[in-house]
Amino acid sequence: MRDAPAISYEQLLNWLRFIDEGLIEQRGFLTELDAAIGDGDHGTNLARGAGAASSKVDAEQPEYLDELFKLVGMTLVSSVGGASGPLYGTFFLRLATGVGHRQELTPEQLADGLEAGLGGVVERGKPEPGDKTMYDAMAPAVRAFRAGISSGDVASASRSAADAAAEGRNATADMVARKGRASYLGDRSVGHIDPGAASVALMFEALAAALA
Amino acid sequence: MKKLINGAEDVLAESLVGLAAAHPELRVDHANRIVYRAEPKPHGTVAILSGGGSGHEPLHAGYVGFGMLDAAVCGEIFTSPTPDQIALATKTVDTGAGVLHLVKNYTGDVMNFDMATELAGGIAVATVIIADDVAVEDSTYTAGRRGTGVTVLLEKIVGAAAEQGRDLAELAALARRVAGSGRSMGMALTSATLPASGKPNFDLGDAEIEVGVGIHGEPGRRRVPLGSAREIAAMLVEPILADYTFGGEPAVVMLNGMGATPLIELYVMFGEVSALLEKAGVRVARSLVGNYITSLDMAGCSVTVLRADDELLGLWDAPVSTPALRWGV
Numbered sequence: 163m164r165d166a167p168a169i170s171y172e173q174l175l176n177w178l179r180f181i182d183e184g185l186i187e188q189r190g191f192l193t194e195l196d197a198a199i200g201d202g203d204h205g206t207n208l209a210r211g212a213g214a215a216s217s218k219v220d221a222e223q224p225e226y227l228d229e230l231f232k233l234v235g236m237t238l239v240s241s242v243g244g245a246s247g248p249l250y251g252t253f254f255l256r257l258a259t260g261v262g263h264r265q266e267l268t269p270e271q272l273a274d275g276l277e278a279g280l281g282g283v284v285e286r287g288k289p290e291p292g293d294k295t296m297y298d299a300m301a302p303a304v305r306a307f308r309a310g311i312s313s314g315d316v317a318s319a320s321r322s323a324a325d326a327a328a329e330g331r332n333a334t335a336d337m338v339a340r341k342g343r344a345s346y347l348g349d350r351s352v353g354h355i356d357p358g359a360a361s362v363a364l365m366f367e368a369l370a371a372a373l374a
Numbered sequence: 375m376k377k378l379i380n381g382a383e384d385v386l387a388e389s390l391v392g393l394a395a396a397h398p399e400l401r402v403d404h405a406n407r408i409v410y411r412a413e414p415k416p417h418g419t420v421a422i423l424s425g426g427g428s429g430h431e432p433l434h435a436g437y438v439g440f441g442m443l444d445a446a447v448c449g450e451i452f453t454s455p456t457p458d459q460i461a462l463a464t465k466t467v468d469t470g471a472g473v474l475h476l477v478k479n480y481t482g483d484v485m486n487f488d489m490a491t492e493l494a495g496g497i498a499v500a501t502v503i504i505a506d507d508v509a510v511e512d513s514t515y516t517a518g519r520r521g522t523g524v525t526v527l528l529e530k531i532v533g534a535a536a537e538q539g540r541d542l543a544e545l546a547a548l549a550r551r552v553a554g555s556g557r558s559m560g561m562a563l564t565s566a567t568l569p570a571s572g573k574p575n576f577d578l579g580d581a582e583i584e585v586g587v588g589i590h591g592e593p594g595r596r597r598v599p600l601g602s603a604r605e606i607a608a609m610l611v612e613p614i615l616a617d618y619t620f621g622g623e624p625a626v627v628m629l630n631g632m633g634a635t636p637l638i639e640l641y642v643m644f645g646e647v648s649a650l651l652e653k654a655g656v657r658v659a660r661s662l663v664g665n666y667i668t669s670l671d672m673a674g675c676s677v678t679v680l681r682a683d684d685e686l687l688g689l690w691d692a693p694v695s696t697p698a699l700r701w702g703v
Contacts (some may be wrong), residue, residue: 201452201590202571239489240458243449245482247456248489286485338515342481345516346592 168266173372180368182212195357199344204357211242231258256282269311276304294337296358299330303366324370331363375572382569386428407448408463409435420542421467424476427452433667436698442533452590454482460490472498472542478521479505500546506558508617509586509595520588523678524556526666534692557618559610560676562587566669585609589669607646610677620681624659628678633668
């Protein structure tokens with residue numbers, strides 16, 4: 163059997179760039195979502211973090227993917243704040259460990275990395291499905307990516323991951339928040355999309371664009 | 375918005391400049407926003423570290439000093455500090471005997487301290503979470519009760535015990551006992567206004583109050599018409615007494631201002647609160663009235679009741695020398 167075509171360093175760098183651009187574009191939208199059920203700083207905090215990560219990457223130009231994702235993770239941890247900082251920071255730090263010391267990845271290796279990242283989020287935030295958190299978008303997306311690469315190419319797998327994340331994001335509107343500041347609203351949180359799930363959907367949309 | 379600021383972005387940094395100018399007994403790391411004692415503890419003594427979002431002054435930086443904290447890590451206003459800040463503070467205050475983290479129960483704070491403990495690898499860290507706010511009723515289906523007034527009493531009591539040279543395990547056990555024996559409930563007359571947004575966090579009508587409010591303008595239990603001090607005192611004291619049995623033990627009681635309520639009103643409230651507690655058989659052995667854990671310019675107050683015993687009262691009475699609490703020295 164031939165090896166699956168590799169996912170290049172360039173493509174994954176594009177992923178990070180697209181996340182950064184998406185956050186700048188959707189900063190207002192994410193902040194609006196957060197103002198409704200949180201403290202209204204999600205868009206601003208993430209955009210600041212992604213901007214800081216891009217600058218670091220440009221300055222240090224890490225050679226290997228684990229170094230790249232580790233740099234992103236550490237920068238997010240120290241620049242985002244709130245709960246999103248440690249959650250997204252942990253995602254990228256675990257992604258770094260998960261993909262290993264490589265300059266390109268097979269689809270399976272990227273799936274391993276995404277699963278490791280998701281595992282880190284679970285460990286850090288201890289979410290249950292349906293708690294109305296970023297997990298509700300991230301878990302279906304990571305599952306869809308893994309399923310996608312076993313039956314198709316990486317472009318279609320990342321497309322279905324993005325679709326699953328968007329669906330998961332939309333489903334959070336009907337959920338009652340059980341984690342974070344929104345949980346103090348109880349039933350009053352219903353009817354609002356979780357901002358963390360929305361930023362996860364953005365992240366997987368960026369992945370689909372980068373791997374298209 | 376009318377505030378004594380230069381620019382909304384600079385409030386925290388500039389307040390730390392002022393803190394350093396006013397208190398040469400503190401050492402401020404401005405780059406990392408950490409406040410230390412200028413004179414570190416002797417080698418082999420457990421260090422006590424706390425921190426959180428800013429906007430609750432004097433908490434936590436105002437409690438750095440002999441008999442309380444070794445350092446306070448300052449986050450942006452109402453935003454948790456980051457793991458790298460907390461890890462750096464942890465490494466700096468450790469004298470070889472370990473560090474006790476006192477963390478208010480908010481999702482962001484808990485995760486950032488958790489991650490900081492990993493980053494500070496190799497240092498013995500014990501963490502005690504404070505979750506004393508009885509306003510959060512359904513704690514199974516929420517992020518849990520919030521950490522509020524008990525934090526102040528805990529930092530004082532555990533800080534005193536640390537000066538005696540107790541080890542990390544003993545101090546963590548003491549901190550858990552104190553955290554478990556205190557309850558708080560707060561109310562707001564007005565909302566806080568964040569410098570960055572310039573608008574009140576929530577809208578309260580002229581004749582309305584929010585009962586069971588948090589210290590970041592999170593929603594409370596309910597919104598009710600403004601009542602008399604006596605009626606409001608009952609709204610705060612009753613849920614505390616319903617939640618925990620204080621028995622005939624001595625109690626430490628704090629009547630805390632949220633930031634914009636004058637001391638004369640806080641004393642009116644304390645009179646009402648202590649009368650209610652006495653009627654319920656709670657013996658007020660020690661008291662604290664003033665602005666100790668605030669929410670920027672929110673008007674209102676909170677009540678904290680801590681069940682004590684001779685040991686805890688002894689630690690409460692022990693000398694303390696910080697910007698915001700000072701006695702016996």
